[in-house]
Every structure is written in structure tokens, then in C-alpha cells.
Amino acid sequence: MTLVAAHDASTARRTQRGTDSYDGIEPLLEQLAAMAEDDRGRPALREQILRRCLPLADHIARRFTGRGETYDDLHQSASIGLILAVDRFDPARGSSFLAFAVPTIMGEVRRHFRDRTWAVRVPRRVKETQLALGPVIERLCQRDGRMPTAIEIAVEMNVDLLEVTQALMAGNAYRTNSLDASADDEEGSVAAQVAETLGDLDPAYDITDDALAVAPLLRDLSERDRRILHLRFFENCTQSQIARELGVSQMHISRILTRTLATLRERALRD
Incomplete structure (x- = not known):
């Protein structure tokens, strides 16, 4: 959907539901900012503004539901954010109250999660x-x-x-989220558990286990046997190439490899 289409769709939805109670709130905020702190009419006007804007806090609180916190706690945090937005908003800057209030309220709700519900250690x-x-x-x-x-x-x-x-x-x-939780597909029906969608075990884990088991056994081999294993399995040399490098026959290299591998296998399985 293009930005123009999204804007038209958003406008259409707002037209269908009517104007929000906080639409056009800036004149009241300008009036509030012009009042002296000790003006007797200030508390009543401030309360009127807050009451008109409470649906905004409610809307944002509901966006964060389903994340382990009750709606009442989220609504309380969102309401605190709304109070901060009203008290901090400066009409002289010329920006809309909504553009300022939304991140302020969302920041307060996120602060609630940060302070109370960290599930993972963060530096x-x-x-x-x-x-x-x-x-x-x-x-x-x-x-x-x-x-x-x-x-x-x-x-x-x-x-x-x-x-x-x-x-x-x-x-x-x-x-x-638990890996044992069930995921929902696009149609809303219950799908497989999340863990079942993450692929299979990496076969390299078995190779790593084998390498860790064999590593201390390799240290007990002679320098020549270790050299032959290195040439064969790490440099991918053929038995004939190894034999030429060491000045022995290919059959001799074959016997050394067979004996060495059998010894390593026996000791690894025994240990």
C-alpha cells in the first residue's frame, strides 16, 4: 500500500468513527500555557484537557497488552505519560500535541517494562x-x-x-517467549510449536563432540603419526602423496592410518 493510499484509508477510518476527543486540543493547551501557576482556573482546565486525552492513553495501553503485564498497570503508566505530555508540551513550538504525546506516553509504558519486567540480562x-x-x-x-x-x-x-x-x-x-508455546498461522488456527519451526539440529555439533573427545588422544600419538593424520584429513593428501613426502611406500602409510584410526576409535569409545 502506498503512503497516499494508507493516508486515505486512515482518514476513512477516522471519518467512520468520528473525531477523537483530543482532536483540536491545542487551543486549550495554549490557554493553559498562558495561565499563571497560581491561576484558580488552571487546575480545572488541566483536568479537562487530561479527561479529553485519556482515550489516547487507553489506546496506547491496549497496544501493549498481551506482553505479561495487566491492562490496569499499563493504563496507569500510560496515564502518567499523558500527564507528563500535557505538562511538558510547549504550544509556542508550533507542533501538534499528538505528535508529542504519543512518544511521551509510549516511552512511559516502555519504562514500566524496563523497570519491572526485564527477562534477559542487559548491560x-x-x-x-x-x-x-x-x-x-x-x-x-x-x-x-x-x-x-x-x-x-x-x-x-x-x-x-x-x-x-x-x-x-x-x-x-x-x-x-517459550519455545514450547504454540504459534498461530495466518488463518488463526493453532500451528506447531515454535521450536518445531526453527529447523533441525546442526550436524556439526556431532563433529565438534568427536573433535573434543579425540583431541587429548592425539597428543599421545607419535609426531610421525600425527603428521600423517594431518596430511590425510586436514590437507586432503592422498596416501601416495604422503608416502612420497615421507619417503616410504603407500602400503606402509595405509597400515599406519588403519592402525592409528583403530586405536583412536577404541580409546575414544572406551573413555
């Missing part, structure tokens, strides 16, 4: 960077009226791009 440095992302993203969103890119965040924070990328990716570490 402290990455956690600290991720905690610092929220205010930076909010500031850039209000300045540019859109979500910033990773490069823009790195420049704003004066840190390496890789560090920012790691911090953004670390947001996935608060939850893990």
Missing part, C-alpha cells in the same frame, strides 16, 4: 542509555513534529550510533 550501560532516550525523543518529536531517527538521537545525545541502536533494541529484552 547497565545499555539500560542507562535507554532510560535517557525518553526525554531526548520527546524533545526531538516536539521540535520536528515526527519520530526521530536513530542517527538524530545519537547526534542529540552525543553518543555512538551503535550505542543508541543497542539501547533501542534492548526494549525487546523485557519479555521472552
Whole structure:
């Protein structure tokens, strides 16, 4: 779907459901910003704005359900994010409140997961960077009226791009899925377990096990026998080539290989 088609589809859906309660909220926010802190009408106007914007917090909280946290906890975090967005929004910058509020609320919900539900160990440095992302993203969103890119965040924070990328990716570490869980196919029916979709065992594991078992036994061989095994199995030399290099007959090399391999096999199986 093209951007134009996506925009038209989004507009059509909004037309069908009607306008949201937070549409056109900027004039009220401008009025709030113009009030003095001790203005008696300020608390009532602020509460009116928050009530109108609560559906936005509800919508974002529902987007994060099904990840191990209850809806009530998510809605509480989203509501805190909404309060922060209302209190921090600067109408003088000219950007829309929605473009500023969405990343602010989502940042607060993600912070809830970061602080309470880490399922995978994440380095402290990455956690600290991720905690610092929220205010930076909010500031850039209000300045540019859109979500910033990773490069823009790195420049704003004066840190390496890789560090920012790691911090953004670390947001996935608060939850893990069991490999024994069932996956759903496109039609919604229960499919095979996730583990069954990840391929088969790598045959190289058996080779690794064999190599680890044989390695200490090779040290007990004579230097000549080790040299013959190396030429045959690591340099892919034929018995005739080995015989010419060592100045012996091909039959002699064959007997050495047969004896050495039989000895290694016997000792490996016995051990």
C-alpha cells in the first residue's frame, strides 16, 4: 500500500468513527500555557484537557497488552505519560500535541517494562542509555513534529550510533517467549510449536563432540603419526602423496592410518 493510499484509508477510518476527543486540543493547551501557576482556573482546565486525552492513553495501553503485564498497570503508566505530555508540551513550538504525546506516553509504558519486567540480562550501560532516550525523543518529536531517527538521537545525545541502536533494541529484552508455546498461522488456527519451526539440529555439533573427545588422544600419538593424520584429513593428501613426502611406500602409510584410526576409535569409545 502506498503512503497516499494508507493516508486515505486512515482518514476513512477516522471519518467512520468520528473525531477523537483530543482532536483540536491545542487551543486549550495554549490557554493553559498562558495561565499563571497560581491561576484558580488552571487546575480545572488541566483536568479537562487530561479527561479529553485519556482515550489516547487507553489506546496506547491496549497496544501493549498481551506482553505479561495487566491492562490496569499499563493504563496507569500510560496515564502518567499523558500527564507528563500535557505538562511538558510547549504550544509556542508550533507542533501538534499528538505528535508529542504519543512518544511521551509510549516511552512511559516502555519504562514500566524496563523497570519491572526485564527477562534477559542487559548491560547497565545499555539500560542507562535507554532510560535517557525518553526525554531526548520527546524533545526531538516536539521540535520536528515526527519520530526521530536513530542517527538524530545519537547526534542529540552525543553518543555512538551503535550505542543508541543497542539501547533501542534492548526494549525487546523485557519479555521472552517459550519455545514450547504454540504459534498461530495466518488463518488463526493453532500451528506447531515454535521450536518445531526453527529447523533441525546442526550436524556439526556431532563433529565438534568427536573433535573434543579425540583431541587429548592425539597428543599421545607419535609426531610421525600425527603428521600423517594431518596430511590425510586436514590437507586432503592422498596416501601416495604422503608416502612420497615421507619417503616410504603407500602400503606402509595405509597400515599406519588403519592402525592409528583403530586405536583412536577404541580409546575414544572406551573413555
